[in-house]
Amino acid sequence: MxxxxxxxxxxxxxxxxxxxxxxxxxxxxxxxxxxxxxxxxxxxxxxxxxxxxxxxxxxxxxxxxxxxxxxxxxxxxxxxxxxxxxxxxxxxxxxxxxxxxxxxxxxxxxxxxxxxxxxxxxxxxxxxxxxxxxxxxxxxxxxxxxxxxxILPTSYEVGVRNGQVQPGDVVVIVGAGPIGLAAVLTARLYSPLHIIAVDKAESRREAAKQIGADITATPEDVAEILNAVTGGVGADVVMEAVGVPETFELCTKLVRPGGHVANIGVHGKPATLHLEDLWIRNITITTGLVxxxxxxxxxxxxxxxxxxxxxxxxxxxxxxxxxxxxxxxxxxxxxxxxxxxxxx
Structure with missing residues (x-):
């Protein structure tokens, strides 16, 4: 064969x-x-x-x-x-x-x-x-x-369920490739207030809108958009769906105090964990294999x-x-x- x-x-x-x-x-x-x-x-x-x-x-x-x-x-x-x-x-x-x-x-x-x-x-x-x-x-x-x-069970289990998405949450998904889009699709099952999909590529941001994200952003403008939506508090749940250090660190900056960062991406390099900033904010970080x-x-x-x-x-x-x-x-x-x- x-x-x-x-x-x-x-x-x-x-x-x-x-x-x-x-x-x-x-x-x-x-x-x-x-x-x-x-x-x-x-x-x-x-x-x-x-x-x-x-x-x-x-x-x-x-x-x-x-x-x-x-x-x-x-x-x-x-x-x-x-x-x-x-x-x-x-x-x-x-x-x-x-x-x-x-x-x-x-x-x-x-x-x-x-x-x-x-x-x-x-x-x-x-x-x-x-x-x-x-x-x-x-x-x-x-x-x-x-x-x-x-991709659907991975995004649902490692992203949506580990991130504990709830009705009325503001959810940010960093990375609008297949895993990120599947996270958008399955996060909608829990009726969040907003789903913000973040990606560099315009075509993927457009795909995220078609799948069900109501807001899209680039990595450069997401913080400003999120602040406007939440009054500067941050997202309830942030999902990492890329697998590079920069996107993981971005997720930890976007999450609100008491919020969840659910890492879905496969990482091939170390990412810095800024515990000096995170410990006092009651942040929960989860990883996982589906x-x-x-x-x-x-x-x-x-x-x-x-x-x-x-x-x-x-x-x-x-x-x-x-x-x-x-x-x-x-x-x-x-x-x-x-x-x-x-x-x-």
């Missing part, structure tokens, strides 16, 4: 590799029908995730069709159309038993396209299939479903038309054109790319 293989920092190749095989009785093999590229994949290619070694098939967001299951898999059969979660869960360890699947100690967590081969391929092995796959209703398209593999406990709920909402996930798809490619898709996705300022979907 063909797959997108990481060949070291800055290098990737769409190349022939061996077909995946069942290794454990809890595995499933899926034919990949639709897949997308994540900002985390770009972080890997920059060398920000050194645990990814050369030779690894990338990708952790896919929709597919089950072609084979292990003897211990009870919930899925060949022919089932499924969403493959970005998080794998053994279902038995201490963390899985309380729904913290991202911290699985039984061989799961974020492993696809990280510690084991991922889903940017024609076929993929999915460990712990009963816990890591979701059957898809016919009413949910591949494009809608693939965004539920990672657990995907919310995926079934979000899937029901998408199926019911309550969550418009496919709005973020801007570009579509055939799977074999994945190198072109990476190029487009990696240059959003020039291409206007938000989320790209590759299909068979």
């Amino acid at each position: 063909k797959a997108l293989v990481y060949q070291g920092e800055g290098n990737k190749e769409w190349t022939e590799v061996a077909d995946p095989v069942l290794r454990d009785s809890t595995d499933a093999i899926i034919r990949v029908d639709a897949v997308t590229i994540c900002g985390t994949d770009l972080h890997i290619l920059k060398g920000d995730v050194p645990t990814v070694t050369p030779g690894r098939i990338l990708g952790h967001e896919a929709v597919g069709t089950v072609v084979e299951v292990g003897s211990a898999v009870d919930g899925f059969r060949p022919g089932d159309r499924v969403l493959a979660s970005c998080i794998s869960a053994c279902g038995h360890c201490e963390y899985c038993r309380k729904g913290s699947y991202g911290q699985c100690r039984g061989g799961g967590g974020w492993i696809l396209g990280h510690l084991i081969d991922g889903v940017q391929a024609e076929f993929a092995r999915i460990p712990f299939a009963d816990m890591s796959l979701h059957k898809l209703p016919a009413t949910v398209s591949d494009e809608q479903a693939v965004l539920l593999a990672d 657990d995907t406990f919310s995926t079934p709920t979000l899937l029901r909402m998408v199926a019911a038309g309550q969550l418009g996930s496919a709005q973020m798809v801007t570009h579509r490619f055939a799977l074999e054109n994945i190198l072109e898709a990476y190029d487009v996705f990696s240059r959003p300022a020039q291409t206007g790319a938000l989320k790209v979907v590759l299909s068979r």
Whole structure:
């Protein structure tokens, strides 16, 4: 089969590799029908995730069709159309038993396209299939479903829920890429007073307005806009959705006393934590890897038309054109790319 293989920092190749095989009785093999590229994949290619070694098939967001299951898999059969979660869960360890699947100690967590081969391929092995796959209703398209593999649950759990967004809050989301837009979309579920989306790119600020932000700003003018909206107090919740030191530090300056900073972005470099300023302001700072406990709920909402996930798809490619898709996705300022979907 063909797959997108990481060949070291800055290098990737769409190349022939061996077909995946069942290794454990809890595995499933899926034919990949639709897949997308994540900002985390770009972080890997920059060398920000050194645990990814050369030779690894990338990708952790896919929709597919089950072609084979292990003897211990009870919930899925060949022919089932499924969403493959970005998080794998053994279902038995201490963390899985309380729904913290991202911290699985039984061989799961974020492993696809990280510690084991991922889903940017024609076929993929999915460990712990009963816990890591979701059957898809016919009413949910591949494009809608693939965004539920990672960005929607990540933004909802690590941003909106960790940030404790409440009705009437002023929410600032720094970064209007796919993760930031998904945070706008899911923050709206809690009826905040204002959602302010911050980005350098005008195209992404415009996308944030279309998704549901009522105010947009550049990093340079957001403080003035926020002060006007809040009387100088600051935002109740600020979400970091970029993953660079400057945006994290900006978030800590925008939050009000007693507020929450929810870091969603993947950081490859240290960020300064100004405790000399923050300690007296009662600021709560959270980080996190998604657990995907919310995926079934979000899937029901998408199926019911309550969550418009496919709005973020801007570009579509055939799977074999994945190198072109990476190029487009990696240059959003020039291409206007938000989320790209590759299909068979």
